[in-house]
Amino acid sequence: MEDLMTAVREILAESSARLERDLAKSSARFERDLAKSSAEFDQAYQKLVEAQAETDKIVKQNAKQLGGMGNSNGDFAQEFFFNALFYSKTLFGQEFDLVKTEKRKIKKTGVEVQYDIMLLNGKSACIVEVKYKADTNDVKKIAGKFEKLFRENYPEHADKKLYLALASMSFDIQVEKACKENGIAIIKQVGETIEIYDEHLKIF
Numbered sequence: 001m002e003d004l005m006t007a008v009r010e011i012l013a014e015s016s017a018r019l020e021r022d023l024a025k026s027s028a029r030f031e032r033d034l035a036k037s038s039a040e041f042d043q044a045y046q047k048l049v050e051a052q053a054e055t056d057k058i059v060k061q062n063a064k065q066l067g068g069m070g071n072s073n074g075d076f077a078q079e080f081f082f083n084a085l086f087y088s089k090t091l092f093g094q095e096f097d098l099v100k101t102e103k104r105k106i107k108k109t110g111v112e113v114q115y116d117i118m119l120l121n122g123k124s125a126c127i128v129e130v131k132y133k134a135d136t137n138d139v140k141k142i143a144g145k146f147e148k149l150f151r152e153n154y155p156e157h158a159d160k161k162l163y164l165a166l167a168s169m170s171f172d173i174q175v176e177k178a179c180k181e182n183g184i185a186i187i188k189q190v191g192e193t194i195e196i197y198d199e200h201l202k203i204f
Helices: 002-088 136-153 173-182
Strands: 098-105 112-120 124-131 161-168 185-190 193-197
Touching: 002 098, 002 112, 002 124, 002 161, 002 185, 002 193, 112 136, 124 136, 136 161, 136 173, 161 173, 173 185
Parallel strands: 124 161, 161 185
Antiparallel strands: 098 112, 112 124, 185 193
């Protein structure tokens, strides 16, 4: 009987030792796998961060280039229409003495307003807003702001007849319709010259 109990204790002790060894091996393997997975995750995350940074850089560069293109187009349109009107000095059947581009601050607010092209003579003034590609918001801007702002900023010309015009390299039907409804002249590029549509022109 004593021999049997001793044998059982030895078997249990061996089984316990083997279980502890197996648990230790499993724990060590789990820690190694966890460490490896963590390292792989860190590497993948770092690559994702670097890829995102590169994408952001490309997006910013493209936005800058597009902005530059937009500015270049705007400058081209401004120069084209200014030169055409400067050398003719004729608009709506009138001869103008002065054709200029000007910026002036609103006295009440100090906000600077730019007049793309301003034509003046003894009786009339015309403000021309220039766009590379006009949209209906440009028409609203001209109709809603320039009449009041011009007379406030140029009291010396307050008694003059005021005309408004939109000059653009590209017009669509809706923009032309809005101009006609608001009494704003349309100035288009046609080849190397300009065409003016002013049958609907309003005196402001």
